[in-house]
Amino acid sequence: MSWVRNAGVILGQLDDSQIGFRLAHDGDLDALCDIENRSFDIDRLSRRAFKRFIGSETARLRVAESNGAVVGYALVVFRSNVALARLYSMAVDPNFRQKGIGRALMGQAEELSLDYGAPILRLEVSQGNAVAIALFHGAGYREFALYPDYYPDHSDALRMERVLVPQSMRLPSPIHFYHQTLPFTCGPASLMMAMNALDPLVEMDRSLEIALWREATTIFMTSGHGGCGPLGLALAADRRGFNVEVLRSRDGPLFVDSVRKAKSREVVELVHYDFARQIEQAG
Known part of the structure; x- marks a missing residue:
């Protein structure tokens, strides 16, 4: 499962008076599945998966709402005692794109990450999704690895991250980072x-x-x-x-x-x- 796929996270302006954000509940499942099915052709989250994430202690699913209707979501997953969180998936209703909702959902995801105590947020995105990559670059995310042949259609996944609290990462370290090149190493x-x-x-x-x-x-x-x-x-x-x-x-x-x-x-x-x-x- 990818963390961020070919979703409609489009740059634009957001009318704060019309869009609100809250944690998802079971009553949102129909809307979430509808957004998912209209946003992705492959690798979709199922209704069962959404329900599991809503009830999970190590995941937070926040939705964007307009006039009482769910128009987007951001899903962040965590691991206990780990300083990293993952933006597992994000999508915006096709009818509400070009309004900056994707950018706002990124901010919501970062808040969730910090609330959980994880100062680093990571994600994966299809290397061919130029719009989403531009959004993440604009939000301060940097590329640090590539997963070849990651998605069901054999496309590559670009890994990106952002340190949300940079001052916490400034201590000098004698350890030079080596990024594993295989999932099992x-x-x-x-x-x-x-x-x-x-x-x-x-x-x-x-x-x-x-x-x-x-x-x-x-x-x-x-x-x-x-x-x-x-x-x-x-x-x-x-x-x-x-x-x-x-x-x-x-x-x-x-x-x-x-x-x-x-x-x-x-x-x-x-x-x-x-x-x-x-x-x-x-x-």
């Missing part, structure tokens, strides 16, 4: 940044990213490639000469309950306990 990317902070001679590149992933992968995913566990990452760092300590909240293999096939669960458990043996031997 967040662990290797994090480990690379830590190793580089301790030893600047560690070169952060895709070769190391993939090597760490191959060494540390323990988890089967329901679709696509697997993820890395803490024991595998610790062993990878140990092999490269770093002093490592592992803190775990539980014993045993992670996420094994979510693996459907018994044969796959056996592999997860086998790899985990082999890593655990190596960890014990390494001290």
Whole structure:
């Protein structure tokens, strides 16, 4: 699911006397689905999805209202104890475009993000959606990554972000940022940044990213490639000469309950306990 798709977020002037904003409720579902169906040809949010987001503790769905009718929405999702929020989706009724509602909804999304305690708001947008990209650039968002072949029509997704409270991000840091190049290499990317902070001679590149992933992968995913566990990452760092300590909240293999096939669960458990043996031997 994309965060911002080919929606009608068009620049223009907003008549504040006619447009209001509020959190969505179940009575808005018909209007939200109508806007969704008229705004997008693919990758639409379903009625069930809208209802789930309205009742979610980690999402906020705010609507734009004109004379009692819902004419647009912005959906922001959060993760607990994470300083990032995501503008998951935004759309404006085709009959109400060119009025600046998209720009105003962006402001509403940023307020929601800050209210939740997330000073950074991120989004994804189709690389071919020049109008939305112009809107986001004008609002201060910068591009920082590209997801190739992201949407169902195989188009690319441009990732953008804005630091909403810049002064909170001004503390100097010895850590140089490395952006993971694959959806399943967040662990290797994090480990690379830590190793580089301790030893600047560690070169952060895709070769190391993939090597760490191959060494540390323990988890089967329901679709696509697997993820890395803490024991595998610790062993990878140990092999490269770093002093490592592992803190775990539980014993045993992670996420094994979510693996459907018994044969796959056996592999997860086998790899985990082999890593655990190596960890014990390494001290």
